[in-house]
Amino acid sequence: MRDLAVAAAAMAVFTVAQAQDKPAAAPPPSWHQGKPPALGESTLHPFAPNLAGRSAKDLPTDKLKVPPGFKVEVWAEGIPEARSLARGEKGTVFVSNRLSKNVYAVVDRGGTREVKTILKGLNSPNGIAFSRGTLFVAERDKITRYDGIEGRLDNPGQGKVVVEGLDPTQQPGHYWKYLAMGPDGKLYFNIGAPGNIVMPNYTQASIMRVDPGKGVLENVALGVRNSVGFDWNPRTKELWFTNHGRDWLGDDSPNDTLHRVTSKGVHFGYPFCHQGDTLDPDYGKNRSCSEFAPPALKLGAHIAPLGMKFYTGKMFPAEYRNNIFIAMHGSWNRSTKQGYNVTRVVVNDKGKVIRSVPFLTGFLQDERGDPPMWGRPVDVLVMRDGALLVSDDYNGVIYRVSYGK
Amino acid sequence: MTAASATRRGAAIAFAALALGAASVAAADRDAGRRKAEVCAACHGPAGNSVNPAVPSIAGQPAQFVATELFLFREGNRKDPQMSAIAAGLSNGDLNDLAEYFAAERPAPPKHRTAPENAAAAPALAHKFNCVQCHGPELMGQQHIPRLAGQQPDYLLAQLKGFKAGTRADIDGNMTSAAQALSDQDIQVLVDYLAGLSSGN
The missing domain is CATH 1.10.760.10 (Cytochrome c-like domain)
Structure with a gap:
């Protein structure tokens, strides 16, 4: 009923706007949507990346900090708007764009790393996943496969469409996708909510999966505002994901969250309930949080958790095994900024979160500055040797965290 | 030395060599x-x-x-x-x-002179239509957002019309969205005002 009421109200507004023969008020930018009148004067705003990238020489990389015994260095640069990371079986590291249109390959040639632009002109190709010789790329409206990619980086061809029609409404917000290959051989991706706080349609605010051989879609998780990172717990095989909470509810509410999917089709609350225990002031009326799955961990308000990976490498000390690393891309929607780090989450054998602690820090320079940071972690990738790569879309740089005494 | 630490040391040495091979990007010059x-x-x-x-x-x-x-x-x-x-x-x-x-480089003082009635009316418009929220209280711009103060008037006019028509690309859709609320009259007043504002010289 509520969906109908909202839809009817939206249509009524639309009709009135048309009838008045004045310039129709455009919908606000999706990040601005849901800003209450009381915050009308707020100048909080998202930050845009340096689209041409920046040289690591122009960055205060000496400010980066990791725990004792670890070290962090620039691994590759000149990859403007470096977003998601995926690793090929021959060692190629693939890097995606969100606002820009490219997919890159970083190739190690006997100790010299070369950055190649392998795909151009794509439509927000944020999601990339590698499996059995194939690179899968999720654009805003479709997923395409590029078979044998590591043998044809200079001529990957047009690719073959796995599934399309993923953006029928041309949604204004959260249209970019994260993509990962599940242990079941199916591709998992998000379809974000089409704005800050709006009633999603049937496929939006979800994590879905598709069997690449059949092209059949299934819902995996519902009520997920926007997940731009997920991975499978190597011990329990459960899917875990990060989620972005809504904006404009204040500096400390709601938390962004880490979740586990205990069964297919679970609803995680959006837009009715946030962080498992906070009803939305509008959509939460006459609802209860008890009907939705709570988070495994509250990560901090507006901290913008993006890529996450369970650590399965052997380089780091044993206590890091099966921990989760999460790239925190924010915050912007709070007056005192936090995050801009890679956080380590310790999980026990049963899949219960024990604690979380910042792991790679130093990007945040001035918590009240504008901008407050000089770099922004987007995705993490465990390399074959156990080192951890971290992408930074603000600068187009990839860092490498290694351990060794 | 344990086997594990030997492996780790090997990895660290290998990395030191790799670091020299990282393709580097020249600093902005x-x-x-x-x-x-x-x-x-x-x-x-x-x-x-x-x-x-x-x-x-x-x-x-x-x-x-x-x-x-x-x-x-x-x-x-x-x-x-x-x-x-x-x-x-x-x-x-x-x-x-x-x-x-x-x-x-130092911006030159604007040649444009704003009509007094527009100078009086425009600040309220710049507030109402959220110009100052992103372009800053003095409309000097920041980060990826341009300084509007002292900008050339015909250029400003063409951009605002383009944003309103949806033909001028912006990085995040903010200006396309913001321009929808502007009447042609609003645009004229704002352009006349912005073009005559001190550019901080």
Whole structure:
């Protein structure tokens, strides 16, 4: 009923706007949507990346900090708007764009790393996943496969469409996708909510999966505002994901969250309930949080958790095994900024979160500055040797965290 | 030494060698930007201070803004017969060098004189339509957002009309959205006001 009421109200507004023969008020930018009148004067705003990238020489990389015994260095640069990371079986590291249109390959040639632009002109190709010789790329409206990619980086061809029609409404917000290959051989991706706080349609605010051989879609998780990172717990095989909470509810509410999917089709609350225990002031009326799955961990308000990976490498000390690393891309929607780090989450054998602690820090320079940071972690990738790569879309740089005494 | 620590040490040594092989990107170079900008002066004026009302001044604009717009021209999001062709040949390093150069140049005082009635009416409009929220209280711009104060009037007019018509690309849709609420009269008043504002010189 509520969906109908909202839809009817939206249509009524639309009709009135048309009838008045004045310039129709455009919908606000999706990040601005849901800003209450009381915050009308707020100048909080998202930050845009340096689209041409920046040289690591122009960055205060000496400010980066990791725990004792670890070290962090620039691994590759000149990859403007470096977003998601995926690793090929021959060692190629693939890097995606969100606002820009490219997919890159970083190739190690006997100790010299070369950055190649392998795909151009794509439509927000944020999601990339590698499996059995194939690179899968999720654009805003479709997923395409590029078979044998590591043998044809200079001529990957047009690719073959796995599934399309993923953006029928041309949604204004959260249209970019994260993509990962599940242990079941199916591709998992998000379809974000089409704005800050709006009633999603049937496929939006979800994590879905598709069997690449059949092209059949299934819902995996519902009520997920926007997940731009997920991975499978190597011990329990459960899917875990990060989620972005809504904006404009204040500096400390709601938390962004880490979740586990205990069964297919679970609803995680959006837009009715946030962080498992906070009803939305509008959509939460006459609802209860008890009907939705709570988070495994509250990560901090507006901290913008993006890529996450369970650590399965052997380089780091044993206590890091099966921990989760999460790239925190924010915050912007709070007056005192936090995050801009890679956080380590310790999980026990049963899949219960024990604690979380910042792991790679130093990007945040001035918590009240504008901008407050000089770099922004987007995705993490465990390399074959156990080192951890971290992408930074603000600068187009990839860092490498290694351990060794 | 345990086998594990030997492996770790091996990895660390291997990495030290790898680090030397990382393809590096040159730092943004203002002097290189000055040389590369020689061609720009024909339209954008000396040091990026335009004397043509239809061509924007880029002197003293935020570096991120200059690089972003050149990027959008090069990638085809933003289109202009001259700028698209010029940007097509620029590398990312060129974009950053040019941005560094123009950002450090001093904006010239505007020649434009705002009509008194528009000077009186416009500040309320700049507030009402959220201009000051992103472009700043003095409309001086920040990060990827341009300085509007003292900008050439015909250029401002064309941009606002383009945003309203949905034909002028922006990075995040904010200006397209913001311009929808502007009447033609609002646009005229704002342009006359902005073009005469002190550019901080």
